[in-house]
Amino acid sequence: MKPPRSVAQALADASRHLKQAGIADPARDARILMAHALNVERSRLTLMQPEPMPPDAQARLDSMLAARSAHQPVAQITGERAFFGHRFCVTPAVLDPRPETETLVATALEGAFRTVLDLGTGSGCILLSLLSERHAASGIGSDLSESALEVARRNAERLGIGRAEFIQSDWFSNIKGRFDLIVSNPPYIAQAEMPALAKDVFEWEPHMALTPGPDGLKAYREIVAKAVSFLHRGGRLLVETGPRQAIRVSGLFRGAGFDDVRIVKDLDGRDRVVQGRLM
C-alpha cells in the first residue's frame, strides 16, 4: 500500500501549484494556507512536516489554492489579517489592512487624545488599534460603505472594544461635534493608474477603497478643508498618503490653516503620513 502523503509533500505541491498560477511569493502563501487548512499556527508547520496530511485538511487546502490561483488575496481567503498586534476580520467589502498604515497609527499615538474620528474606516483597523492603546478614549469610525461598516462593527466586537461607534457618512456629511484627533487613510489612486495595479488588488479589493476618481487628491481636498470645523483647538489631523503625494497634501494642510505640518516616513523610508495641528 502507498504510504499517505506527508504534510511536507502537500506543502511542496501547494507551493508549485501557486507558482504555476503566477503568484508572487508562492512558498509564503502556501505556508499560510496550509496552516489555515490544518488549523495550526504557522510556527508549528515545520514540526508537522513528517505527519500524514489529513484528507479533510487537504480538501480545505485545495479549495483555498483554487481561490489564490484566481488571485484572491490571502487575507480574504483566510478571513483575517494581523495589524498592529491584533487580528482583524477581512472580507471583500474592505481594504486588506496594509503594514504601512501602522505608521499612521504609531504617529497618532505620539500625542494625547480622548476623542477620535476615523474617516473611511474600512475594517476599522486604524480606529480600533488606537482605542486598544488608549483605554480612556472613545471614537467614531465612518465610511460610505455600509458593508464595510458591518465588518468594522464585527472587528470591534471581536476585540472587545465598546468605545467605538460606526456611522455611515460621505466624509463629514453625517458627523457632528469636534474631536481631539481626526485620522484617515482615504482612497488615493487616480482612476487612470488603476489598471496598473496588481491583479490581486484590482480584481478583488473594493474600488471605492482604492480610488476617489480621476483626481487622486480629491478626498484629501475635502477632508483637509472640512477638518478644521471638526477639530478642537490644538487637535491633530493625520492622513496616510501615497509616497508621491505627501508634499502636495502638506500644501493643502497649510492652505487650510494647519500648523506644525510634517511628513512622516514609513519603515521603507517612503513619505507616508502627513500630520498637522490646528492652533
Ligand SMILES: C[S@@+](CC[C@H](N)C(=O)[O-])C[C@H]1O[C@@H](n2cnc3c(N)ncnc32)[C@H](O)[C@@H]1O
Ligand atoms: C484606503 S481604504 C482605508 C480603509 C481602512 N481605514 C484601512 O486603512 O485599511 C478607504 C476607505 O474609505 C472609504 N470611502 C471611500 N469614499 C468615501 C467617502 N466619500 N466617504 C467616506 N468613506 C469613503 C472606502 O469605503 C474605504 O473603506
